[in-house]
Amino acid sequence: DYTAEPFLPEKVTLTTLRRAAAECRGCPLHENATQTVFGAGNTDAHVMLVGEQPGDQEDRQGKPFVGPAGKLLDCALAEAGIDPDDTYVTNAVKHFKFTQAEPKKRRIHKAPSLREMTACGPWLAAELALVEPELIVVLGATAGKALLGSSFRVTQVRGTVLEEEIHGRAERLVPTVHPSSVLRSDDREAAYRGLVGDLEVAARALG
Numbered sequence: 001d002y003t004a005e006p007f008l009p010e011k012v013t014l015t016t017l018r019r020a021a022a023e024c025r026g027c028p029l030h031e032n033a034t035q036t037v038f039g040a041g042n043t044d045a046h047v048m049l050v051g052e053q054p055g056d057q058e059d060r061q062g063k064p065f066v067g068p069a070g071k072l073l074d075c076a077l078a079e080a081g082i083d084p085d086d087t088y089v090t091n092a093v094k095h096f097k098f099t100q101a102e103p104k105k106r107r108i109h110k111a112p113s114l115r116e117m118t119a120c121g122p123w124l125a126a127e128l129a130l131v132e133p134e135l136i137v138v139l140g141a142t143a144g145k146a147l148l149g150s151s152f153r154v155t156q157v158r159g160t161v162l163e164e165e166i167h168g169r170a171e172r173l174v175p176t177v178h179p180s181s182v183l184r185s186d187d188r189e190a191a192y193r194g195l196v197g198d199l200e201v202a203a204r205a206l207g
């Protein structure tokens with residue numbers, strides 16, 4: 001079955017992980033994407049933010065959350081009082097999955113499958129072990145399913161502090177929506193306020 005496991009480095013630092021993940025062939029998603037987009041930020045951070053997968057801009061630039069959703073997330077974090085220097089950001093899946101009608105047409109995001117999420121899980125587990133965050137902010141349904149299982153429903157648990165064992169570690173998590181869903185929302189202002197509200201719960205949980 002698909003898995004990133006054989007590609008993990010023996011010695012785990014952000015540099016060795018990033019280098020190794022660049023060569024990952026653990027599932028077919030590397031075939032059409034430009035490059036692996038590994039997590040980034042402060043490995044001593046108290047907060048780890050986990051999204052779904054890189055988007056079009058992230059895939060081109062090789063960095064997580066640099067596109068429109070990332071910009072919106074930065075604003076929401078600032079409003080909620082979470083210091084960006086105290087965060088590490090990553091995605092449940094490290095390659096961009098998309099459909100494209102023709103070679104030069106726009107690449108349209110496609111949600112990763114459970115198999116792909118599971119395959120990519122060892123990278124996320126390694127990042128959690130490296131960063132040892134005090135709190136995980138779960139951005140959207142895919143990240144939630146990857147971390148908490150397929151029964152996860154973001155609408156049921158958003159803005160609450162969950163305590164779960166993840167990859168063998170007791171973790172505290174605050175789920176919220178993915179910032180890209182705010183951009184797609186009919187009522188963007190309300191959706192944005194909802195995101196900020198959930199992030200404020202996370203900020204308070206940090207103490």
Ligand code: SF4
Nearest residue numbers: 024026027094095120
């Ligand atoms: Fe490896 Fe994850 Fe990319 Fe699949 S999506 S090839 S498991 S890094």
